[in-house]
Each structure stands twice: as structure tokens, then as C-alpha cells.
Amino acid sequence: MAKCTIDGKEVEFTPGENLIKVAKRAGVDIPVFCYHPGLTVVAQCRMCYVEVEKMPKLQTACSTNAAEGMVVKTTSEAVKKGREGTMEFLLLNHPLDCPICDKAGECDLQDNSFGSGSAYMRHSEERRTYVDVDMGDVIQKNMNRCIHCTRCIRFGDEIAGIHEMVAIKRGNNIDITTIDGKQLQTEYAGNYSDICPTGSLTLKDFRFKKRAWMLKKTDTVCEGCSKGCNMEIQHEGNAIYRCVPRENLEINKYWMCDEGRFNYHYTQDPARILNPVQKVGAAWSKITWDQGLSALKSETNAVNTLFLLGTDLTLEEMSAIRETVTRNHKNAKLLSFGTHGVETSAQDKSQDQILKMKSKTSNLMGAEKLGIEALQGKAKADVVVVFRGGRAQLPAIESKKTIGVGVFLEKEVTSFDVILPGLAFTEKDGTVINHQGKEQRLKRAVLPREKCKAIPEVLMLLLNQKTREVLA
Amino acid sequence: MSANSQTLFVQHFGKDSNRTLDYFLKNMNGYEQAKKTLTNLTPDQVIEEVKKANIRGRGGAGFPMGMKWSFIPKNSEKPKYLVCNADESEPGTCKDRQIMRYTPHVLIEGLIIGSYAIGCHHAYVYIRGEYVREAELLNAAIDEAYANGYLGKNIMGSTYTLDITVHRGAGAYICGEETGLLNSLEGKRGEPRVKPPFPAISGAFACPTAVNNVESIANVPHIMRMGGEEFAKLGKIDKSGGTRLISLSGHVSTPGVYEMQAGSMTLRQIIDEFGGGILNGKKLKAVIPGGSSSPVLTADEIDVVYDVEPLMKIGTMMGSAAIMVINEDTDMVKLLLRISKFYAHESCGQCTPCREGCHWMESILHKIIHGEAKSTDIDLLVDVAGNIGGKTLCALGDAAAMPVQSFVKKFRPEFEAYLKGQKRHG
Numbered sequence: 001m002a003k004c005t006i007d008g009k010e011v012e013f014t015p016g017e018n019l020i021k022v023a024k025r026a027g028v029d030i031p032v033f034c035y036h037p038g039l040t041v042v043a044q045c046r047m048c049y050v051e052v053e054k055m056p057k058l059q060t061a062c063s064t065n066a067a068e069g070m071v072v073k074t075t076s077e078a079v080k081k082g083r084e085g086t087m088e089f090l091l092l093n094h095p096l097d098c099p100i101c102d103k104a105g106e107c108d109l110q111d112n113s114f115g116s117g118s119a120y121m122r123h124s125e126e127r128r129t130y131v132d133v134d135m136g137d138v139i140q141k142n143m144n145r146c147i148h149c150t151r152c153i154r155f156g157d158e159i160a161g162i163h164e165m166v167a168i169k170r171g172n173n174i175d176i177t178t179i180d181g182k183q184l185q186t187e188y189a190g191n192y193s194d195i196c197p198t199g200s201l202t203l204k205d206f207r208f209k210k211r212a213w214m215l216k217k218t219d220t221v222c223e224g225c226s227k228g229c230n231m232e233i234q235h236e237g238n239a240i241y242r243c244v245p246r247e248n249l250e251i252n253k254y255w256m257c258d259e260g261r262f263n264y265h266y267t268q269d270p271a272r273i274l275n276p277v278q279k280v281g282a283a284w285s286k287i288t289w290d291q292g293l294s295a296l297k298s299e300t301n302a303v304n305t306l307f308l309l310g311t312d313l314t315l316e317e318m319s320a321i322r323e324t325v326t327r328n329h330k331n332a333k334l335l336s337f338g339t340h341g342v343e344t345s346a347q348d349k350s351q352d353q354i355l356k357m358k359s360k361t362s363n364l365m366g367a368e369k370l371g372i373e374a375l376q377g378k379a380k381a382d383v384v385v386v387f388r389g390g391r392a393q394l395p396a397i398e399s400k401k402t403i404g405v406g407v408f409l410e411k412e413v414t415s416f417d418v419i420l421p422g423l424a425f426t427e428k429d430g431t432v433i434n435h436q437g438k439e440q441r442l443k444r445a446v447l448p449r450e451k452c453k454a455i456p457e458v459l460m461l462l463l464n465q466k467t468r469e470v471l472a
Numbered sequence: 473m474s475a476n477s478q479t480l481f482v483q484h485f486g487k488d489s490n491r492t493l494d495y496f497l498k499n500m501n502g503y504e505q506a507k508k509t510l511t512n513l514t515p516d517q518v519i520e521e522v523k524k525a526n527i528r529g530r531g532g533a534g535f536p537m538g539m540k541w542s543f544i545p546k547n548s549e550k551p552k553y554l555v556c557n558a559d560e561s562e563p564g565t566c567k568d569r570q571i572m573r574y575t576p577h578v579l580i581e582g583l584i585i586g587s588y589a590i591g592c593h594h595a596y597v598y599i600r601g602e603y604v605r606e607a608e609l610l611n612a613a614i615d616e617a618y619a620n621g622y623l624g625k626n627i628m629g630s631t632y633t634l635d636i637t638v639h640r641g642a643g644a645y646i647c648g649e650e651t652g653l654l655n656s657l658e659g660k661r662g663e664p665r666v667k668p669p670f671p672a673i674s675g676a677f678a679c680p681t682a683v684n685n686v687e688s689i690a691n692v693p694h695i696m697r698m699g700g701e702e703f704a705k706l707g708k709i710d711k712s713g714g715t716r717l718i719s720l721s722g723h724v725s726t727p728g729v730y731e732m733q734a735g736s737m738t739l740r741q742i743i744d745e746f747g748g749g750i751l752n753g754k755k756l757k758a759v760i761p762g763g764s765s766s767p768v769l770t771a772d773e774i775d776v777v778y779d780v781e782p783l784m785k786i787g788t789m790m791g792s793a794a795i796m797v798i799n800e801d802t803d804m805v806k807l808l809l810r811i812s813k814f815y816a817h818e819s820c821g822q823c824t825p826c827r828e829g830c831h832w833m834e835s836i837l838h839k840i841i842h843g844e845a846k847s848t849d850i851d852l853l854v855d856v857a858g859n860i861g862g863k864t865l866c867a868l869g870d871a872a873a874m875p876v877q878s879f880v881k882k883f884r885p886e887f888e889a890y891l892k893g894q895k896r897h898g
Contacts, residue, residue: 041666042666042822043666043823043865044822044823044824044865045823045824046823046824046825046863046864046865047824049863056862057862057863058862058863063666081859082859082863085825085858085859085863086824086825086859086863088859089824089825089827089828089829089832089859090824090828092828092832093828122852123832125832125835147824148821148822148824148827150822166661167661167821167822169821170644170646170818170819170820170821171816171817171818171819171820171821171826171827171830171831172816172819172821172827172828172830172831173821174820174821174822174827
């Protein structure tokens with residue numbers, strides 16, 4: 001394999017790899033702004049200077065591919081001076097309003113300034129300022145903070161498939177904005193904020209809610225559709241503040257859609273049912289778990305029971321339910337539900353040729369692999385029990401009694417009789433299988449709230465009356 | 473003009489009647505070389521001849537033209553393009569304008585031969601937006617050429633087909649940079665591309681492309697007529713064949729576009745013989761030898777042969793061969809501010825040092841001239857220039873940094889006079 005030397009370390013590389021990637025393998029981090037592994041290389045920010053032996057000028061590592069025998073220095077005096085120069089230029093017009101900027105703490109400009117910049121400022125001229133355009137519901141723009149890396153422009157053009165961000169004017173007056181100042185159209189706008197190396201494009205949904213360094217991070221998988229985008233839940237004090245994509249080159253690369261990004265909100269919706277309840281007249285009334293489970297037990301002993309199982313549940317939950325149903329309810333039927341019109345994985349296609357899939361649940365493939373048949377049309381039985389992770393679209397139900405186990409908002413279950421509250425995807429561990437057949441793990445980010453219980457726990461209590469009485 | 477010196481272009485300049493096809497056919501062996509090339513020569517033979525001619529690109533970088541053409545991949549299945557850079561925008565340069573005004577057909581003939589050599593069937597002339605009249609004249613000449621079978625299908629009875637499109641720029645200096653030009657030609661924002669890939673591999677519309685200056689292409693028919701070796705001999709210095717058109721401006725008695733055999737004169741001779749000496753008998757102070765971006769020379773540095781390598785040896789460059797002569801009355805600080813203002817205005821804004829630095833240099837100079845600067849600001853200015861030069865995506869950063877560095881180095885007392893309050897803007 002071809003080899004080159006970076007800071008005295010010999011590293012192997014595949015032809016075509018740039019020096020940033022190769023250096024990373026040698027444990028050498030090269031500071032960047034405009035470079036992003038998922039976007040084309042433009043070499044505009046001039047931060048990633050390195051010295052390459054036999055080349056008179058500093059080279060930008062992003063646009064320089066490793067070559068056999070190449071000797072690269074990333075910490076020489078010339079490199080330091082070059083990077084310090086770039087940092088100085090970038091800060092000439094940057095407001096340095098970090099104390100009131102949401103990006104602070106996770107800002108490339110801060111980090112690289114700390115790593116490569118000078119502590120002194122030689123500039124005393126007035127700073128450049130802009131009037132900002134309204135970019136719509138997702139992104140808040142602050143052009144004064146922009147360092148013109150053009151990542152946003154390239155993301156729109158190359159990933160989201162929409163040419164909406166552009167550079168207008170030129171030189172010192174250059175403005176990065178939307179065409180004709182329109183609001184953003186893409187359904188992937190949240191990524192603009194992720195890739196922005198400064199606080200120029202921030203999420204309206206996250207603004208001023210939490211400092212980045214206070215957030216704990218849990219790696220999990222988005223439940224928004226069958227794509228299974230890898231994502232990180234950022235939370236603190238048992239509350240979720242933000243979800244961001246996690247790199248997975250085989251699934252979502254570096255990106256995720258807004259639907260998935262903001263999907264977690266329902267788990268913190270005030271209308272989510274967090275206690276066992278039963279319908280009294282038109283209103284919900286709190287009951288104990290014992291009462292709820294007793295009701296479930298007695299109702300499901302009826303002759304004609306249909307168990308419905310959301311394809312938003314984990315494999316573990318699904319098989320525990322199936323096990324319980326087949327063992328204890330020999331005559332009952334067990335069917336899955338998830339997305340209207342996408343009952344099988346064969347019907348599950350890409351929705352937009354980017355990331356979104358037509359199946360709006362994460363584990364349709366899992367349900368199929370377990371051999372659980374899908375409900376077609378209306379759910380019709382004397383008693384219907386609905387197990388649901390929180391995202392599966394409820395079918396039309398025609399029954400004498402309907403019992404829900406899992407995550408429900410009040411407005412979704414006006415026709416239900418009993419609800420036993422379960423855990424949302426953010427509150428549990430488990431396995432889901434995406435549309436490609438890849439098994440992925442959900443991880444608990446926050447603890448269950450109020451009286452919510454995990455489905456395996458519910459099933460265990462259902463079978464064990466003694467424990468139920470003690471626990472209740 | 474030196475005795476016995478040979479010229480290829482200037483004798484045809486100056487008269488409106490010279491631009492017609494009729495004049496071209498009668499007085500300039502019009503389209504004979506194109507015909508000979510298309511019927512008798514292979515593309516490789518043309519490139520070989522151009523290589524022998526030792527012609528350096530006339531746009532500014534001085535890259536050997538034959539070599540550039542030989543980089544175009546022969547086996548590529550993609551279409552190939554010849555793009556003529558007529559964006560002549562380096563301040564001081566006005567030689568290509570004369571070619572397009574008075575000898576447009578020699579450019580067209582050059583485009584035919586060049587296109588044939590690299591396998592191109594659609595050539596573009598990217599002309600600067602300000603050249604409104606020149607674009608009209610060029611288009612008129614192209615129409616004339618189409619009407620007489622010199623362009624279009626089966627040119628002059630051969631099997632070769634070529635179309636030429638004149639594309640007008642919108643007035644940006646940066647579109648003279650070849651990849652900025654190609655972006656603009658494609659309808660994109662006029663900003664340079666990261667290289668590699670070079671245009672020879674991926675240029676216009678991501679296809680192999682040669683970008684050549686107007687004067688370079690207009691020399692091609694002369695090369696084919698004289699033969700590469702004879703053409704090379706016109707140059708009186710190694711590695712530089714043919715003649716050079718010079719745009720002479722500033723404080724000389726007779727400014728204008730002149731032509732000399734490459735390397736046959738010193739800068740002083742050019743100023744004295746072509747320019748008729750300094751205007752009004754004043755003393756010479758400085759010379760900008762190759763367009764406003766080239767490092768300035770002092771009055772006693774001008775006994776240098778005016779060609780690429782001798783100028784490089786003394787730390788400056790020939791660039792587009794635009795000589796600006798500066799007399800003793802000129803305030804070098806103000807002149808530098810004017811130059812810096814130009815580059816700050818023309819920076820495309822995509823890369824950091826140029827976008828931020830050019831404007832900063834302009835601001836510092838402005839402060840110096842208005843008595844608002846600190847004593848350290850001259851050194852700051854030079855340091856900022858050093859952080860731009862050699863560090864930008866394209867050569868505009870260098871173009872902006874070199875004048876600053878050289879002006880301060882050679883005329884520092886003038887800058888200090890402002891700082892000491894001995895001079896004040898007013």
C-alpha cells in the first residue's frame with residue numbers, strides 16, 4: 001500500500017484520499033472550516049494549510065491528495081503563521097458575541113481560534129454588518145457571524161438537491177443568503193445548522209434553550225422512518241433539547257431530515273398520557289396499574305380479541321408481545337400496523353430520493369422478519385389491544401373495547417377505553433431493523449416519566465398478579 | 473522602434489478599413505494557414521509547430537502555449553473546448569483590444585487552427601463586458617467568416633467543423649482568471665475553481681479545455697506561416713519566441729500599444745524609444761512593468777531586458793506586458809491606495825485571505841493617508857500582505873499583495889512621511 005509521512009509518522013493511504021483524512025489516521029487533526037467530508041472540496045477557507053516538502057507554497061490539505069513518499073508537516077512555523085493569518089482574517093469581521101451565541105462550545109471558529117489563532121487583535125476598523133433575511137421556521141440566520149465557508153450552499157446543491165442558498169455580491173461585501181431572500185424550502189434545513197462552523201445558522205427550535213457544553217449525548221437511531229438514520233439525542237435533566245445526525249456512511253452519511261430531527265417533541269408533549277387511565281364518560285380518570293392490567297386481562301379473555309402491534313416497537317418488544325399472546329390467548333389474532341398504505345416492506349420506497357422512506361416507522365422490516373402479518377384496512381374485533389411505540393399511525397378501529405399499551409397523546413385516543421402508558425424510543429433500549437435489513441440499537445437517553453412502564457415489564461405484570469398487587 | 477525590428481500586428485492597427493475580411497485576405501495572407509492546416513496537417517503537427525515556436529502565453533502567466541495544448545487528452549470521448557480569454561482586465565493592459573478592433577480575422581484564423589489542433593468543434597471567446605464595441609466588431613467578423621465558409625460546417629472544403637461563440641462578461645476582473653472565466657461562461661458565479669483538476673482535464677462544462685489569451689491565439693497563424701523555428705527566432709532571448717505587444721501608459725510622451733521582438737529591448741529603451749521619454753521632461757520615479765499587480769521598479773532598475781525571465785530575476789514580472797510609467801510628481805502612497813482599492817473591489821470573496829485581507833489593506837492605507845494610522849501600521853500592512861500573498865485560492869491574492877509589498881519596500885519614506893505628519897491628504 002502507498003505510504004506518506006505526516007509529522008514524522010508513516011501512514012498508509014488509498015490513492016485519491018486527501019491529506020485531512022490521511023492525517024486523521026496518523027492522529028493528526030488539521031483544522032478546517034469549509035471542508036466537510038460529505039461535500040465537494042472548495043479550498044476556500046484557507047485554514048487547513050500544511051507544508052509539503054518540495055512545494056514552495058503552503059498547500060491546503062483538503063485539496064491536496066496524498067502521494068507516494070510525500071512528506072507533510074502540519075506544525076511548522078510557516079504552517080502556524082499561515083493558519084494564524086487566516087484566523088485573524090476570519091475574526092476581522094466576526095462579532096465575537098460568543099456569550100450570547102448558541103454555537104458557543106461547539107463552534108469550529110472558537111476551537112480553531114483557540115488552537116491556531118493569536119490572542120491579540122491588530123484590527124481596529126469598524127466591523128462589517130448585515131441585515132438578515134427571515135429563513136423560515138427552522139433556521140435563524142445571523143450573517144454577521146458568517147465566515148463564508150459555503151458549506152450551506154454546497155449542502156443545498158449537493159445533498160438536499162435544492163439550489164436555495166447562494167453567495168451574492170463580492171469581495172468584502174459578499175453575502176450568503178437565499179435566492180431573492182426567500183425562506184428555506186428544503187425539508188432538510190436542520191443540517192444547515194449542523195454544518196455551519198459558526199453561529200451564523202442556528203436552529204430556531206434550540207435557540208437560547210441550553211448551552212451546548214451542558215448537554216449529555218446519547219447515540220441512538222431515529223424512529224422517524226424505516227431509513228434508521230443514526231442520531232444523537234442531546235439532553236439534560238431528563239429533558240431532550242436537540243437531536244442531531246450521527247455519521248453512518250452506509251445509511252444516512254452525515255445528515256438527517258427535519259421530520260426525524262424534531263420528531264422527539266411528541267415524547268415531551270404535555271398531552272402525552274403518562275399514567276394508567278380509563279375512560280369515565282368522556283373524560284380520562286387515573287387508575288392504578290393493577291386496575292389497568294386487571295382490565296386488560298379480563299377483557300382479553302373474551303372470545304374475539306385482536307392484538308395490534310405497532311411497527312414502531314423494538315424487536316424485543318415485538319417478540320415479547322407475540323410470545324405472550326400466542327401462549328395465553330390462543331384464539332386471538334396478532335397483526336402489525338404502522339403506515340397507511342405501506343403495510344409491507346415491498347411497498348416501502350424512498351420518498352424523496354434523499355433519506356426519507358415511505359414507511360414512517362422504524363421497524364417494519366423487524367415485524368416482517370418475526371413473521372407478524374400486517375393489518376389490512378380496519379381493525380375489527382370485540383376487543384382490540386393496541387401496542388404502540390408512539391409513532392405508528394393508528395388504524396380505524398371498530399370494537400366494543402379498545403385498550404392501548406404504549407405511547408399515546410390524548411387527542412389520538414378519544415375512542416379508547418383504557419391506556420397503559422409505555423416508553424417512547426428515547427426512553428428505552430432495543431433493536432430495530434431498517435429497510436436495508438440492518439440491525440441497529442436504540443439507546444435510552446432519558447428515564448421513563450411518571451408511571452410509564454416498559455412493555456416487557458407490563459407483560460410480566462400481566463401474568464403475575466401477586467407482583468402486581470405488591471407493586472401497585 | 474528599433475531598426476530592422478519585425479512586427480506582426482501593429483502595422484495593421486489604427487485604420488478602421490483594416491478589419492475587413494477583404495483587407496485580411498489581401499494583406500495578411502488571410503485564412504491561408506487555416507486552409508493549409510485543415511487540408512495537409514495533423515493536429516499533432518500543429519502542436520509540434522507551436523511548441524517549436526517557443527511562444528509563451530500572453531495573458532500574464534507566460535506558460536508555454538504548445539505545452540498547454542499538449543495537455544489536452546487525445547483519447548477523451550468528451551467534447552473539447554478552446555476558450556479565448558478576451559477578458560483583458562489587468563489595469564494598464566489594452567493590447568488585445570487592438571487585435572479585436574483591427575485584426576479580428578487573424579484571431580478567428582488562430583481559433584480555427586487552435587481548435588483543430590486540440591480537437592475542438594466549438595470555440596468560445598470570453599470578452600470583457602466593457603468591450604461593447606469590440607464584441608460587436610468581433611461578432612461582425614465572425615459573421616463575415618461564416619458567410620464566406622471560414623466557419624461552420626466543412627470549413628474551406630475540409631471535413632472539419634467549427635463554431636465560434638462570443639460570450640460577453642459582466643465586468644468582473646476575476647473572470648480573467650481562467651477558471652473564474654469558465655465558471656462565468658457556464659453561467660455560474662464568476663469565481664475561480666480549486667485546481668487540480670486543471671482546465672486541460674476538466675474545464676468548460678467539465679470537458680478538456682484550453683484557455684488562451686487573444687494575443688496568443690492571434691499569433692498562431694503567424695507561427696504556421698513562418699514555421700515554428702522562424703517564429704521562435706523573432707525572440708531575441710531564450711524560451712521566448714515571437715513578438716510582444718506592449719501596452720505603454722502613464723507619464724510617457726506617447727503612450728500606446730507597441731510591438732517589439734521578444735527580449736529585444738530594455739525597459740528603458742521601451743520608455744525612451746516607444747514612449748518618447750517622460751512626459752514634459754519630468755524625472756522618472758518608478759515603473760510598474762507588467763500590469764498593476766506586478767511589483768514596482770524604481771527609476772534605476774529599468775536597465776533590464778523586457779522579458780519574462782530577466783524581470784523575474786529582479787523580483788518582478790512581465791505579466792500582460794502593460795507598462796505603467798510613473799513620474800516624480802506621483803504620490804506613491806496614494807497610487808498604492810488606488811491599486812489596493814481595485815483589488816479589494818474585484819476580490820470575488822470566496823477565499824478568506826483575499827476577501828478580508830484586500831479590504832483591510834485598503835483600510836490601512838486609507839488611514840495612513842488620512843493621518844489616522846499608528847506607527848506600527850506600515851509593518852502591519854506588509855504583514856497582512858504576506859498573509860495574503862501565496863496563500864489564496866487563485867492569483868488575485870498575489871496580485872493584491874505584490875504591489876503593497878514592493879511599494880513599501882521601495883518607497884517606505886513616503887509612507888513614513890504620512891505617519892510623521894509631514895504629509896496629509898488634502
